[in-house]
Amino acid sequence: MLKDCRTVWANCLRVIKANIGEQSFRTWFEPIVPVQLHNNVLIIQVPSQFFYEWLEEHYVDVLKKGIYQELGPEGRLEYSIVVDQGNSQNKPRTVNIPTARKAAAPTQAASTAGAIAASALTGSARNVAAAAAAPDTSNTLRNPFEATKAIDRNYVKSQLNGTYSFENYVEGDCNRLARSAGLAVANKPGTTSFNPLMVYGGVGLGKTHLVQAIGNHIKATSPDKFVLYVSAEKFTNQFIESLRNNGVQDFANFYLLVDILILDDVQFLSGKDKTQEMFFHIFNHLHQAGKQIVMTSDRPPRDLNGLEDRLLSRFKWGLTADLQSPDFETRMAIIQNKMEQDGIDIPPQVVEYLAHSVNTNVRELEGVLISLVAQSSLNRREIDLEMAKQALRHIIEEVEAEVNLDFIQKTVAEYFGISLDLLKAKTRKKEVVTARQVAMYFAKEHTSHSLKSIGFHFGGRDHSTVIHSVQTVSDLIDSDKNFRNTIVDLRKKFAGK
Numbered sequence: 265m266l267k268d269c270r271t272v273w274a275n276c277l278r279v280i281k282a283n284i285g286e287q288s289f290r291t292w293f294e295p296i297v298p299v300q301l302h303n304n305v306l307i308i309q310v311p312s313q314f315f316y317e318w319l320e321e322h323y324v325d326v327l328k329k330g331i332y333q334e335l336g337p338e339g340r341l342e343y344s345i346v347v348d349q350g351n352s353q354n355k356p357r358t359v360n361i362p363t364a365r366k367a368a369a370p371t372q373a374a375s376t377a378g379a380i381a382a383s384a385l386t387g388s389a390r391n392v393a394a395a396a397a398a399p400d401t402s403n404t405l406r407n408p409f410e411a412t413k414a415i416d417r418n419y420v421k422s423q424l425n426g427t428y429s430f431e432n433y434v435e436g437d438c439n440r441l442a443r444s445a446g447l448a449v450a451n452k453p454g455t456t457s458f459n460p461l462m463v464y465g466g467v468g469l470g471k472t473h474l475v476q477a478i479g480n481h482i483k484a485t486s487p488d489k490f491v492l493y494v495s496a497e498k499f500t501n502q503f504i505e506s507l508r509n510n511g512v513q514d515f516a517n518f519y520l521l522v523d524i525l526i527l528d529d530v531q532f533l534s535g536k537d538k539t540q541e542m543f544f545h546i547f548n549h550l551h552q553a554g555k556q557i558v559m560t561s562d563r564p565p566r567d568l569n570g571l572e573d574r575l576l577s578r579f580k581w582g583l584t585a586d587l588q589s590p591d592f593e594t595r596m597a598i599i600q601n602k603m604e605q606d607g608i609d610i611p612p613q614v615v616e617y618l619a620h621s622v623n624t625n626v627r628e629l630e631g632v633l634i635s636l637v638a639q640s641s642l643n644r645r646e647i648d649l650e651m652a653k654q655a656l657r658h659i660i661e662e663v664e665a666e667v668n669l670d671f672i673q674k675t676v677a678e679y680f681g682i683s684l685d686l687l688k689a690k691t692r693k694k695e696v697v698t699a700r701q702v703a704m705y706f707a708k709e710h711t712s713h714s715l716k717s718i719g720f721h722f723g724g725r726d727h728s729t730v731i732h733s734v735q736t737v738s739d740l741i742d743s744d745k746n747f748r749n750t751i752v753d754l755r756k757k758f759a760g761k
């Protein structure tokens with residue numbers, strides 16, 4: 265009995281339905297219309313190029329399975345894409361995308377349906393083009409890829425990087441609010457009051473890591489949800505491309521399908537009015553539909569000059585959380601975390617040295633670690649303090665231009681004629697205690713270290729010891745002239761820096 269395309273497709277759908285979630289099925293398979301079956305080639309019509317790309321990216325295996333079960337190893341699938349000309353007076357044009365030229369020899373059930381498309385369905389953009397360039401034995405099409413040429417395949421590719429997670433995002437005072445809001449959003453996307461969630465902070469402080477962790481968490485816990493991470497730059501380029509190709513409707517339609525939209529570096533939209541307008545509509549639609557929007561920016565919304573007020577006011581609907589530079593303890597934890605993750609072994613005093621010396625941003629800290637590991641394997645030498653000091657020469661030079669903890673400790677120890685080790689040791693000898701208290705006093709005055717961090721640097725003392733030291737020194741300055749002169753002398757050394 266001859267099969268017709270509707271029956272074949274209906275049977276394929278049964279297979280597909282059994283293999284994917286209900287929502288995905290409704291979104292990606294219900295809109296498909298079977299149009300023709302000829303010589304074991306089933307042609308299905310899909311609403312847009314995005315749709316085709318998405319199917320190719322995510323559902324190739326179930327499609328293969330369905331086609332294989334229905335049409336056997338000779339079965340093939342071709343797409344017919346409705347091209348929106350961006351002009352309502354033009355009738356939609358249909359182009360067909362053949363998915364294979366020749367049936368591949370089956371090796372196992374799932375891949376035999378690769379007959380349907382090993383090259384085009386699973387291949388890269390280049391493979392797709394190659395399939396088109398090759399002689400098309402089906403004779404159904406001429407140059408069918410014209411319509412897909414301009415497609416940036418990343419358009420539909422969720423660019424989440426699986427290595428970013430909450431587990432490896434170290435918590436500290438610098439990121440507590442943003443991290444816990446992110447976790448709340450990741451657990452209940454679209455249903456908390458943190459919609460949109462806007463995370464802002466300086467370069468390399470972990471904005472992308474955090475929002476990617478949100479995306480990864482949602483993908484892992486709700487695979488049916490369509491999570492899309494896109495940088496504002498990419499969003500803008502895609503939009504411009506869609507304007508050039510009369511594909512604005514496709515562009516909008518695609519973004520309206522998203523359940524969780526993560527837009528990185530939103531400041532990039534500044535001054536780009538048309539892109540902002542498009543984003544505004546997408547934002548409204550998604551927000552109204554209870555979809556989650558997460559954004560990052562390198563500055564607080566109030567400083568986002570060049571962004572329309574109506575967008576800025578929407579950003580305030582949810583929660584805005586900032587990321588600060590990590591303090592010493594968080595930097596230590598980040599390094600330790602990274603060492604564990606990458607299986608790196610570094611002596612504790614080197615870790616402490618790095619955390620102390622690299623206090624600009626986390627990316628730089630990671631960069632130094634990577635360079636140390638590289639040097640160590642290149643020179644077949646264990647990482648030690650000397651190597652770390654060498655690696656950090658350029659950074660330390662910058663730091664030493666200011667008064668930092670090291671400098672204070674060294675200067676005070678020299679002044680009192682004791683060693684640096686003694687200054688940090690547990691001893692309670694009077695002259696050592698006084699020198700230590702003075703050094704703590706200047707550390708509080710000249711550096712941005714917290715009391716906790718200062719205590720840590722003086723042999724692991726707690727913050728109350730630091731408070732006591734600062735108070736004692738202040739009292740002595742008032743009551744003891746000789747002591748006051750000591751402080752004046754030392755202050756000159758620091759002022760000269």
Ligand SMILES: Nc1ncnc2c1ncn2[C@@H]1O[C@H](COP(=O)(O)OP(=O)(O)OP(=O)(O)O)[C@@H](O)[C@H]1O
Nearest residue numbers: 432433434466467468469470471472473598626627
């Ligand atoms: N709290 C943290 N715990 C662990 N790793 C972190 C943390 N913060 C940042 N990082 C790491 O630091 C690096 C830089 O972070 P990320 O790229 O997320 O910064 P960013 O703020 O997005 O930077 P940019 O402003 O350049 O876009 C990444 O490798 C990230 O994993």
